[in-house]
Every structure is written in C-alpha cells, then in structure tokens.
Amino acid sequence: MPAASATPAQVLVVDDEPDLRTLYELTLLREGYRVDAAGTLAEAWTQLQDKKFDAVITDMRLPDGQGLELLHRMLAEQRGERCIVMTAYGSAENAVEALKAGAFDYLTKPVDLKQFRSVVASAIQDTNTAARARQPAAPGVRQAGNGGAPGAQTALERLVGGSQPMRAVKERIAKVARSMAPVLVRGESGTGKELVARAIHACSHRADGPFVAVNCSAIPESLLEAEFFGAKKGSYTGSNQDREGYFQAARGGTLFLDEIGDLPLAMQSKLLRAIQERQVRALGSTQEDAVDVRVVSATHKDLAADVHAGRFRQDLYYRLNVIEILVPPLRERREDLPALCEALLARIAQDSGMPLPVLSPSVVQQLCDHPLGGNVRELENLLHRAVALSDGEELQVDFAPTQAPTALREGAPAAVAAAAPTPQPAALPHAVPADLQAYLDQQEREILVKALHESGFNRTAAAQRLGLSLRQIRYRIARLAIAAPNGDEPNDDPV
Known part of the structure; x- marks a missing residue:
C-alpha cells in the first residue's frame, strides 16, 4: 500500500464490463490509489490526453478496438505509464503478443485479486523508478544505475567488455529489464548467460526480490x-516435511532456468501451465498457489531446431522466447580480452589472498591468438592454472593441457577440433591450486574426454566404463561443455 505521506498513485482502468470495472476500482481504492475508469478506447485516450497516470490497465477486447491499439499509441507518444493488459483465460497468444508489443505485464481473466494488486504495485513502482531516473540528480548526488535500480550498474559492470557486441547486450538488458516479459538468453557454453540473467534482475523493479537460479539438467x-x-x-x-519449490522461493523476484532445453517433455508441459496461469500446485496438495515471478531462461542449444525435431514444445518455446538476448562468443569480441583478463585475475587474486599478478603483453597476445572455444569459462580456467603454477609476479599461461577439451567444446571451429592432440592426463601442480574446483573440473573433463574418445563418443558405453548412469554422464558433459569432435552429435545407443 502506498505510504500515507506520499501522493497517491493514479491508475486508469479500461474495461467495457461495468461489474468488472467496479471490482477493479474498489480493489485499487482500498489500496490507496486514485482511480479513473473508461469503457472504450476513445474514452481512455481522452483521459490520457487530459492527465498522466502511474499505470494503465486495459482489457484486450473493447467495443471500439483492441487494447493493444491503446498500448501502441502510448508507446508511439513515448508516454511513461506502464500498461497492464488483461486477456481471456487460456489466451496465451494474446499475452505473448502484448508483451512483445511493450506491455509491462498481463493478467488472465478471471483475475486473481491478490495477483492483480501485486502486478499493479509493481507497475507503479517501475513507472516511478523510471521517472526518477529521467530527472537530473541534485548537485553532489549520484544516481543509481540503469532505471535507478539498486545494484544495476554493478551488475552491468560484471559484464566486462566495451566491444560493440557487448554494448548491444548491455543496452538490451537495460531495455528488457523494465517489463515482466519472459527472456530467453542464448549463447555458447561459457559465455556468461547467468551473468546476463542476474543483470536483468538487478536492473529491474524486482532487484530487491530473490534471484533463484536453477540448472535444469542437474535435477x-x-x-x-x-x-x-x-x-x-x-x-x-522421504518427504518428511512441507517444502517450497523454486517458484515459491522466487516470489517477488526472478526465476532463472538454465539449460532449459534439457527438461523432459512431460515437465515442459507442467512448466508451461505454471508460467501461463502463474499458479503452481505442490506435489500432494489439493489446491493451487499464486506465484509472482519473472522467468528468465537460458540455453546453449538451438531450441527452434529442437522444436522442429519434436524435442521441445513449440508453445513453451514461444512463451519463453518473448524477448531474446544473444550472448556473443569470445572469438567475436577479442578486443575485450585484456579487460576480461584484468577482471578475472583481480577476482582470482582476491579469492586466493595473493598479490595481483601481471600478464605481460606477449602473454595477452598469446591468449588473443588462442581459439578459446570454451569462451570466458575457459579463459578463467587458464588464468586459474597460471596463478596456481606461478613462481613469480609475471604469469605464463600453459595452453597444452586444455587444447583438446577446448577444441571439443560446443561452438569451436571444426579445424580446431581436427588439429587438437589426444588429451593426456595433466600433471599434478607443484603448488596447492588456488582454485580447487577449477583444477578438479579440469581433471574430470580430461577423463571424460578420454573415455568418450575410446568409446567412439557413445555416452552409454563411456558411462558404463566410468561406473556412471547415462543421466549422470549427460549432466557432466553439459556442465563441462564437452562436445563431439567436428561437431558430430554424440549418441546414446546401447552397447
């Protein structure tokens, strides 16, 4: 509810059904808002010309046109109000169309009043945040980052790089953060898709809420x-007490679904319903609970191809892919390498309690010439090992142990894969590793690559040899970003 000392927010409700208009008005008046109402597009636009509002709620179908027409007109005139569109039950296409057109959010009829109040409050908060961001700061006052969201600037700064591809990513993040539209982040393994998702959350009006990250391939x-x-x-x-799921844990915040392409088809259907209806039913429960989350998903796969092949639901794909952000691979932004190395080394030094090491210009050039098919994750791995094996202040990077896994990563050019030597077990470091997890990941990767090579890249055979289940080896291959040589598709044929 708005604070008593603040000027009450002004809301415009547009609906041609008098009973529903009255219900919405009474609900909002109880929340302390001022409310105006209209029954047609013409009436709504007349009121918008007379005054400014903090939020506009419009039905999709009106006697003299579509609610989207009002939305398009507001956007064309660059009005600041956030627009919420109400759609008929189960009309997923209308909801997606509204979000793509720039709506802040949508509500499905019959409207859940608790959800209604929450969405309106979020829209008003976002409108006011954006308005403050547009105002010049008072002398000596430093404004927060994009949209005025706390931590937004810090989140964007973690996306290191001033190259044109990275500038485009940051600009798109700042733009899409303003709405509730689902976002699909695409990019090769190791490019930093979770960092992009965290930046979207930090730049949004949900920045004070939880950010819950889920690796769909690991469950x-x-x-x-x-x-x-x-x-x-x-x-x-084994269920000895009630427990919350990811949707409940992310209430009021952002739910990040990483590797969304790995979800089984049966679960895809249940996820689609939860996203569309914003209601979930806990296992063993007889009732559904409303959940208020923004969904951001990520994948290194070509989901459009998976849809065509029947491995991913088309309706879920269109629901998740309202807005797409493509994260560029490192080979397309090599000018960012010096800044990336500096930022990664600073973090490694801080975590290990060591003085900040120095990379000579010649080593930086070697890194620029290296394929780096594993993107930022591989670069960080190289620097971790360089720090662990360093005897002095100036680092020397040893590329040999990672050439084979690098070539086998998804997205690496075929020529690199062909030229890669057969992986050999890495020698134990002379000193205790600065990052144990990175070192263990490297050992595990090399063992997996060797087992896969010797089994003709048959995951079933490799799993049996290593004493793993097929699901376990699939998870490890995905986590360590291992791909078959020359881009061939690995197989799970029984042996």
Whole structure:
C-alpha cells in the first residue's frame, strides 16, 4: 500500500464490463490509489490526453478496438505509464503478443485479486523508478544505475567488455529489464548467460526480490516436479516435511532456468501451465498457489531446431522466447580480452589472498591468438592454472593441457577440433591450486574426454566404463561443455 505521506498513485482502468470495472476500482481504492475508469478506447485516450497516470490497465477486447491499439499509441507518444493488459483465460497468444508489443505485464481473466494488486504495485513502482531516473540528480548526488535500480550498474559492470557486441547486450538488458516479459538468453557454453540473467534482475523493479537460479539438467527427472513446485509432507518417500519449490522461493523476484532445453517433455508441459496461469500446485496438495515471478531462461542449444525435431514444445518455446538476448562468443569480441583478463585475475587474486599478478603483453597476445572455444569459462580456467603454477609476479599461461577439451567444446571451429592432440592426463601442480574446483573440473573433463574418445563418443558405453548412469554422464558433459569432435552429435545407443 502506498505510504500515507506520499501522493497517491493514479491508475486508469479500461474495461467495457461495468461489474468488472467496479471490482477493479474498489480493489485499487482500498489500496490507496486514485482511480479513473473508461469503457472504450476513445474514452481512455481522452483521459490520457487530459492527465498522466502511474499505470494503465486495459482489457484486450473493447467495443471500439483492441487494447493493444491503446498500448501502441502510448508507446508511439513515448508516454511513461506502464500498461497492464488483461486477456481471456487460456489466451496465451494474446499475452505473448502484448508483451512483445511493450506491455509491462498481463493478467488472465478471471483475475486473481491478490495477483492483480501485486502486478499493479509493481507497475507503479517501475513507472516511478523510471521517472526518477529521467530527472537530473541534485548537485553532489549520484544516481543509481540503469532505471535507478539498486545494484544495476554493478551488475552491468560484471559484464566486462566495451566491444560493440557487448554494448548491444548491455543496452538490451537495460531495455528488457523494465517489463515482466519472459527472456530467453542464448549463447555458447561459457559465455556468461547467468551473468546476463542476474543483470536483468538487478536492473529491474524486482532487484530487491530473490534471484533463484536453477540448472535444469542437474535435477533427476523423478524429482523435477517437487523441486519446481514444492511438495507436501508424505507426498513421496522421504518427504518428511512441507517444502517450497523454486517458484515459491522466487516470489517477488526472478526465476532463472538454465539449460532449459534439457527438461523432459512431460515437465515442459507442467512448466508451461505454471508460467501461463502463474499458479503452481505442490506435489500432494489439493489446491493451487499464486506465484509472482519473472522467468528468465537460458540455453546453449538451438531450441527452434529442437522444436522442429519434436524435442521441445513449440508453445513453451514461444512463451519463453518473448524477448531474446544473444550472448556473443569470445572469438567475436577479442578486443575485450585484456579487460576480461584484468577482471578475472583481480577476482582470482582476491579469492586466493595473493598479490595481483601481471600478464605481460606477449602473454595477452598469446591468449588473443588462442581459439578459446570454451569462451570466458575457459579463459578463467587458464588464468586459474597460471596463478596456481606461478613462481613469480609475471604469469605464463600453459595452453597444452586444455587444447583438446577446448577444441571439443560446443561452438569451436571444426579445424580446431581436427588439429587438437589426444588429451593426456595433466600433471599434478607443484603448488596447492588456488582454485580447487577449477583444477578438479579440469581433471574430470580430461577423463571424460578420454573415455568418450575410446568409446567412439557413445555416452552409454563411456558411462558404463566410468561406473556412471547415462543421466549422470549427460549432466557432466553439459556442465563441462564437452562436445563431439567436428561437431558430430554424440549418441546414446546401447552397447
């Protein structure tokens, strides 16, 4: 509810059904807002010309046109109000169309009043935040980053690089953060898709809410529903108490679904319904709970191709891919390498409690000439090992142990894969590694690559040899970004 000392927010409700208009007006008046109402597009536009509002709520279908017409007109005149569109039950196409057209959010009829109040409050908060950001700061006062959101500038600064591709990514983040539209972040493994998702969250009006990151490929299929939607005590073996799912944990914030392309088809159907209806039913529960989350998903896969092949639901794809952000691979922004090395070394030095090491210009040039098919993740791995093996202040990077895994990463050119030597077990470091996890990941990667090579890249055979299940080896291959040589598709044929 607005603070008593603040000027009440002004809301315009546009709906041709008198009973619903009255319901919305009474609900908003109880929240302390001032409310105006209109029954047609013409009436709504007349009121918009007379005054400014903090939020506009419009039905999709009106007697003299579509609510989208009002939205398009507001955007054309660069009005500051956030627009919420109400759609008929189950009309997913209308909701996606509204979000793509620039709506802040949508509501499905019949409207859940608790959700209605929450969405309106978010829209008003976002309108006011954007208005403050447009105002010049008082002398000596430094404004927050994009949109005035706390931590927004810091989040964008973590996306290191001033190249044109990275500037485009940052500009798109600042733009899409303003709405509730689902975002699909695409890019090769190791490019920093989660950093992009965190920046979207930090630049949005939800920055004070939780950011919940989920690796969809790491959850056993039998536990997916309980992990996503929660579970009641006794709903399955070992369930000794009620537990929240990811949707409940992310209320009021952002739910980041990484590797969304790895979800089984059955779970894709349940996820689609949760996103569309904004309601989830915990395992073992008889009722649904409303959830207020913004969904950002990420994948290194070509989901459009997976849709065509029947591996990914088309309706879920269009629901998730309202707005797309493509994160460029490192080979397309090599001018960012010096700044990236500096930022990564600073973090490595801070974590390990060591003095900041120095990379000579010749080593930087060697890095620029290296394929770096594993993108920023591989670069960080190289620098971690260089710091661990360093005997002095000036670092020397040893590329040999990572050439084979690098060539096998997704996105690496075929010529690089062909030229890569057969991986050999890396020698133990002379000193204790500065980053144990990075060192262990490297050892695991090389063992997996060797087993896969010797099995003709048959994951089933490699898994049996290593004493793993097929799902476990799939997860490890995805986590370590291992791809078949020459871009061939790995297989799971039984042996």
